[in-house]
Amino acid sequence: MKIKWNTITTEELAGLIGSRLEKHGIEGILVGGSCVTIYSKNKYVSEDLDYVTYASVKEIKPVLSKIGFEQKSSRHFEHPECPYFIEFLAPPVSIGEESPIKRFNKIKTAKGIIKLLTPTDCVKDRLAAYFHWNDPQSLEQAILVAKSRRINLKEIKRWSEKEKAGSKYRIFKNRL
Amino acid sequence: MLEFLFGNPTVEKVLFYVNVYGEAYAKQMSDSFGIRINGIQQQLKRLEEGGILVSQLKGKTRLYEFNPRYAFLKELKNLLDRAINALPEKEIERYYRNRTRPRRKGKPL
Numbered sequence: 001m002k003i004k005w006n007t008i009t010t011e012e013l014a015g016l017i018g019s020r021l022e023k024h025g026i027e028g029i030l031v032g033g034s035c036v037t038i039y040s041k042n043k044y045v046s047e048d049l050d051y052v053t054y055a056s057v058k059e060i061k062p063v064l065s066k067i068g069f070e071q072k073s074s075r076h077f078e079h080p081e082c083p084y085f086i087e088f089l090a091p092p093v094s095i096g097e098e099s100p101i102k103r104f105n106k107i108k109t110a111k112g113i114i115k116l117l118t119p120t121d122c123v124k125d126r127l128a129a130y131f132h133w134n135d136p137q138s139l140e141q142a143i144l145v146a147k148s149r150r151i152n153l154k155e156i157k158r159w160s161e162k163e164k165a166g167s168k169y170r171i172f173k174n175r176l
Numbered sequence: 177m178l179e180f181l182f183g184n185p186t187v188e189k190v191l192f193y194v195n196v197y198g199e200a201y202a203k204q205m206s207d208s209f210g211i212r213i214n215g216i217q218q219q220l221k222r223l224e225e226g227g228i229l230v231s232q233l234k235g236k237t238r239l240y241e242f243n244p245r246y247a248f249l250k251e252l253k254n255l256l257d258r259a260i261n262a263l264p265e266k267e268i269e270r271y272y273r274n275r276t277r278p279r280r281k282g283k284p285l
Binding site for chain 2: 074075089090091092093094095096097099100125128132
């Protein structure tokens, strides 16, 4: 399979990485900004793909090296022709005080299956950064996903109140 | 106290410090504890890679704080609170009661 590394999309790369990991019995959950990219159909483009995995870097390294990704620091990988970074984060998947997250979404692509946060959890993940750091970009990303996908607003409201961020939730809600 | 659990005494001090002050930078901790800055930076790097701390540059200083996404943050903070409370009063006074409120520039000490 010939891969055009310089034009590959986040979704294609995530599908490719997901299939390679799965082939070697490694579960990797895509989290962070690249979920926003996928759910917003590239209205926001993240340059890194963050995976949460229980596998060690020692196990991941040979899988990624087969497709040309080299380990650049203890947990991150780069490809000489690909514009995206891949990083592996310590488990479990958690959002705010709620953990572990065990229900994920699966998206089928031509290059493989992506296992990632659900749209609702993706919105929560972005809002968590907005709540904690007042990060305006995270708020915009949460709004992008909320406008692009069906999400459970009631659940996001419940979670926001638990995170003691009811007023910031209302700012988010009013922008939808 | 928790150094055997965490693996070494420096990481215990780093976690205590961040727990008490909310955020911290390497030089501040190095000066406070009299530990080589490299040792502190090594532990900060390890804790950041493990998803326990996050950092961001403010001006020229890299500030570290707990990662609000860390799954066991509440439990870790409870453990650290208990351990800090169990420290000798002299040690708490020396390291964990530094002034954090603002001081106007130029105001004599």
